[in-house]
Amino acid sequence: MSQVADYVLQRLTGWGVHRIFGYPGDGINGFLGAFDRAGGDPGFLQTRHEEMAAFMACAHAKFTGEVGACVATSGPGAIHLLNGLYDARLDHQPVLAIVGQQRRTSLGAHYQQEIDLISLFKDVTEYVQYCMAPPSARHLVDRAMKTALSSRAPVCLIFPEDVQEEKYTEPPHEHGAVRTSIGWTKPRILPDPDEVRRAAAVLNRGRRVAMLIGQGAAGAREEVTEAADLLGAGVAKALLGKDALPDTLPFVTGPIGLLGSEASHKMVMGADTLLLVGTSFPYSEWLPREGQAAGVQIDIDGRMIGIRYPMDVHLVGDAAETLRQLIPLLIRKEDRSWRRFIEREVATWQRVLADRARLRADPMNPQIVAYELDKRLPDNAILTADSGSATTWWARYLRIRGDMKASLSGTLATMLPGVPYAVAAKLAYPERPVIAFVGDGAFSMLGMNELFTVKRYWERMNTDPRLVFTVFVNEDLNQVSYEQRVMAGDRINVETQKIPYVPAADFARLLGFTGIRCDSPDKIGAAWEQALAADRPVVLEVVVDAKVPPLPPHVRPEQMRKTARAFLQGDPEAVGIAVQGFKGKWQEAREHLPHAARR
Known part of the structure; x- marks a missing residue:
């Protein structure tokens, strides 16, 4: 035994x-x-x-x-x-x-x-x-x-x-012993039909419907698309729902919140009706004010429903199953002006991103790294990210299409998962390309150690050899540095925020991997092509400017006041950040000008 x-x-x-x-x-x-x-x-x-x-x-x-x-x-x-x-x-x-x-x-x-x-x-x-x-x-x-x-x-x-x-023995057939079985089936969880009818009435009354979806909508791609079409709605995505819907659909406004898009912000803040599907997006400042919009929420977990925005109807059920019940009750909106507005904002935001990516920085703008990758992404790629300023570029620039998968630490937002997520993804899907975005802080903390794990198990991963760890090197714990300025009004604390240089590409070569170091926007496209053509794991070390701020889609007056206070305290990077921030916001403003004025 x-x-x-x-x-x-x-x-x-x-x-x-x-x-x-x-x-x-x-x-x-x-x-x-x-x-x-x-x-x-x-x-x-x-x-x-x-x-x-x-x-x-x-x-x-x-x-x-x-x-x-x-x-x-x-x-x-x-x-x-x-x-x-x-x-x-x-x-x-x-x-x-x-x-x-x-x-x-x-x-x-x-x-x-x-x-x-x-x-x-x-x-x-x-x-x-x-x-x-x-x-x-x-x-x-x-x-x-x-x-x-x-x-x-x-x-x-x-x-x-x-x-x-000890030797294993089966449970005896007597009082106090338990005999169990292997087996579990996913249940069908459906809301009350009367509540579905109430939800349809609320949504049918709405003239400007905004949808926000999360990872709970991952299995409801067709249903979300059909509901959005009937409602004339746009669809924003929480970070964990990044791969729930393709970004190639013209009404998908992309991410929401601090890392989000201007299109998502304008849609949500201009909506009179809000439909949440499979998300617990927590940031109320990026949602309408209470009373501005009617609300319907679909969530499989009744504990999480109606706790982010006051909802009129609470539908506890599986996203796809619930939407299938709801869709026949929705009346297609004949007035498509709201949908046209959303699609124009999405197109404008894509131009803004392209303009920002091309802005010069010292030595390189981190946005150009993501922008150039997006143009070359395989349709079956798996994307992972760490928590930090690089997450902003991952969220905004990498557009989901085909059967891509993408994830990161959403709610905990911890440092470190970018590399181990990529390793686990490559072990589960050795036939698919996997690309990770990692900050130099997380890479030097523990991430680089897991390259030894890749080396050990590479033969199990290399059906498709494309495995790229993109390390953003700015020698700064960048996201926290900006949060110090914007949220606390303090200048950067060099002792806590600056980190030693990590020669990531050199380290990769020591392990027998391909190591690529790029610090020029003119060479990043070629660097990506080299990385995606390699026959072994790649560490792409991109040396970027810490002074390029991860600008939110809407800068609030309080944020501006605190940032100014931090600068007045003698922040050593104040001038560079101010210049880069102005250029980023100018690109956004100029895209809203008439075409002749932009020229």
Whole structure:
């Protein structure tokens, strides 16, 4: 009879888990031996850090729709998982964490590496349990998987060292024992038909309907498109919904919020009716004022409905299923002037982006990097991003088309996921090109370490060899630097914000990868072509100007006052930022002038 650890891995393969990310330690010795005996199914993918293992598990869940899995040793290894698990928790992704613990006989003795794991994981997981006896392994695995899938949240199973190595026995047929089964089906969640009729009435009355969608609309592309057409609406996308709808549709206004587009801002602020589908976009300042717009929201999670904007109708249900019920009740709007306005704003915004990308900077404008990539993106690319100023260019410039996939840390907005997301995506889809946008802060923090993981597993990834890590080098924790100025009114603190130069391309070449360094806007197009033609992983190091501000689509007076106060305090980059900011806003203003005046 196999050991408990062997049984757990076998049970997980029955649930469709074939890859587990982790890092070894003696607290999971039983599982390490079981992985060896499993013969590669499930496979153990050794990352450079447990945090990155959890990020990869989260990314696997996001890109495949399956449960992602990670494993860590007791004590410090378990602690390291937390950030990646919180990323999954806040973005509603099913992830299983398997964690070791000291032997049962030592628990409560303040033993080495003994920590209260239940308390540690209580907030981040929907379900956390110890396996204290071999027969419990069966129902614990089954319950954890069913919970992860049903609640779309992380779960955690804790295995003391001695339990891992005990012989597995099936639960006895007696009182107190539980016998469970593998299996789960996605439920149909539909709102009350009367509420659907109420929603249709609200939407049919609206003259200027704005739609905002998120990752919950990912499986409702056709339904969202049809509803938007009937309503004459435009569609803005929260960051997690970037790949929910193609940006090639003329009424898709792109991102919203601080990283958003002027087209999204004008549409939402000019709307008299708001339809939210599968999103929990949290920033009220980028939504209409209360009472300005009637509201209808569709969300599969009743806990998240009506908590971002006061809604008139709350439809708890699956996005696609609910829209299919709603669409037959919608009356096509004959007045298409609102739709024409939105499409004009989208076209204008695309010209603004192109104009801004061409602005000169020292040594290079970061926007030109994204602009030139967008022209060359393969239609089946998978795009990942870190959190930082580069995220703004990723959100605005890279347009979704074909069957592209894209994701990042949405709600937690943590640094670091750009690289591990890309690695997990490439392992799941070795036949597809994968491109990551990463800041030099995140790359030097932990991201560059995972290039060793790529080197180790490259043979499993290279059906299509295109894997590009784009590192934006400005020697500044740029997003926080701007937030200091705009939100706090403080000048940049050089001691906290400036970081050492990272020779990313040189580092890539040390590993046998292609390393490309580009600091010229005249050469970035050729750099992208070289990167996308390489036969091995690529690190594209782009040296960009930290003084190019990630301008919001609408600058509020309070933001201007605080920025001015920061400049008056002697911010060393004040002049450069002011010049770049003026040029960026001038490009936006000139595109709204008549054509003759623009010339």
